[in-house]
Amino acid sequence: MEGMSIIVKKVSQLLAGLIFVYGIYIILHGHLTPGGGFAGGAIIAGAFILLILANGSSALNLKKEISGSSNTESLAILMVVVLAMMSLAFGVKVFFSNFLPKGEPGELLSAGVIPLYNIFIGIEVAGAILTIFLALVIFKEESSK
Amino acid sequence: MELTISIILGFMIIGAIYALHAKDLLSAVIAMGIVGYGLVICFLLLKAPDLAIVQIVVETITLVIMVAVVLDSTRKEVEIKLDRRTIINILTGFVVFAGLFYFFILAIQNLDPLGAHSLRMSEAYVEGAVEKTGSVNLVTGVLFDFRAYDTLGEAVILYTAALGVLTLLRIKGKK
Amino acid sequence: MSVYILSFVLFLVGLYGVITRRNLIKIVISLSIMEFSIFMILVLVGYIDNGLAPIVDPASGGQIYVDPLPQAMVLTAIVIGLATTSMLMAIAIRLYRKYKTFDIRELKNLRG
Structure with missing residues (x-):
């Protein structure tokens, strides 16, 4: 899969950073505004997919990318389980209980552990979608050779 | 609406x-x-x-x-050629659709009309949810606090699907 | 009531595709259409007239909000739908590479 024309490459490089930052905003404000881990993770994966589609697969080392994305995804889901286990150690001994202080509703630093869950679920969703997409791209590359 | x-x-x-x-x-x-x-x-x-x-x-x-x-x-x-099997499939399909449609009409008799939904089960998720979870967005509150097991299961399904795609596409099959 | 019936008609269109089509890609499309109709019914059930989107404003009380429970369920189901669709596409492309066809009836004859 080769890349597209130079105009598409430049515009996609300019836009991908903005889309990435928007995804991070959606994740971090998941408990205040519409959005959250699922939406933000999908948007971040979309930014990477845009870059790969525009620049072609020869621009980057696909094997390294796919091992990186699948490792990130595995670590993120492990962290979700670890966070849920940590609530067994602190505060009320219930799986998935909210053990951090709640804070003032409506502030950025509030809602206890919910922003942390949002962040790790976001990383997990982004990693999973990117792994699936990269696996399809590598399959296409190897079979066309 | x-x-x-x-x-x-x-x-x-x-x-x-x-x-x-x-x-x-x-x-x-x-x-x-x-x-x-x-x-x-x-x-x-x-x-x-x-x-x-x-x-x-x-x-x-x-x-x-x-x-x-x-x-x-x-x-x-x-x-698609209209052979005997295709025609039998389509006819069976329409019989099943008629039955399903009849039971759906029976089922939505008990449903509230659009816009007049009464909060039965989710009353507990709306009343005082902001004090309980600290999250202003009620959907996030339900997703990560009241029903966090759902979310964990969902994340595991996504992880399994990524593993499945890797297994399907990255193995070398026998020629 | 008409919206519920139309959503169910959309479900039946998807079911018709699963039963009668012979192309693997068309079957995946039909499954996605069935998924969408179920999302539609679930969200329609939770809608309340003049309700606000479920984002609470701490300053003002006494507002009516749309039911957040069906929305949370559909949110997980959408992402699961993406996972299942991409897995089905992976199976389809793998089968095409081996047998050079998407026709499920020929795939059945080639078994063994």
Whole structure:
């Protein structure tokens, strides 16, 4: 899969950073505004997919990318389980209980552990979608050779 | 409200029927996009902005994956000859549809009409939810506090699907 | 009531595709259409007239909000739908590479 024309490459490089930052905003404000881990993770994966589609697969080392994305995804889901286990150690001994202080509703630093869950679920969703997409791209590359 | 959503649903049904009957697989995939993006507009009208954001991104990624697969293989639709088995399939299908439709009409007799929903089970998720979870967004509160097990299961399904795709596409099969 | 019936008609269109089509890609499309109609019914059930989107404003009380429970369920279901669709596409492309066809009836004859 080769890349597209130079105009598409430049515009996609300019836009991908903005889309990435928007995804991070959606994740971090998941408990205040519409959005959250699922939406933000999908948007971040979309930014990477845009870059790969525009620049072609020869621009980057696909094997390294796919091992990186699948490792990130595995670590993120492990962290979700670890966070849920940590609530067994602190505060009320219930799986998935909210053990951090709640804070003032409506502030950025509030809602206890919910922003942390949002962040790790976001990383997990982004990693999973990117792994699936990269696996399809590598399959296409190897079979066309 | 009911009329607007009915019109959008009508467009979605037309798009779905076209997607099933298109001769070219690429136009079938694009026609599926009509259904998905129509759903986004319905979600926005029904006051579900979280779902609209997720659906518009997920629909785009699904279309990218499906277009990649179709362009990588063949665009030709399998031609369907009306032999005996196909006709029996279609007739059986219509009998099943009639039965399902009858039972659906029976089932929605007990449902509240659109817009007059009474909070039965989710009363506990709305009343005092901000004090209990600290999250202003009620959907996030339900997702990560009251029903966190659902979310964990969902994340595990996504992880398993990624593993499954890796296993399917990255192994070297026997020639 | 008409919106529920139209959503169910959309479900039946998807079911018709699963039963009668013979192309693997068309079957995946039909499954996606069935998924979408179920999302539609679930969100329609939770809608309340003049309700606000479920984002609470701490300053003002006494507002009516749309039911957040069906929305949370549909949110997980959408992402699961993406996962299942991409897995089905992976199976389809793998089968095409081996047998050079998407026709399920021919795939059945080639078994063994």
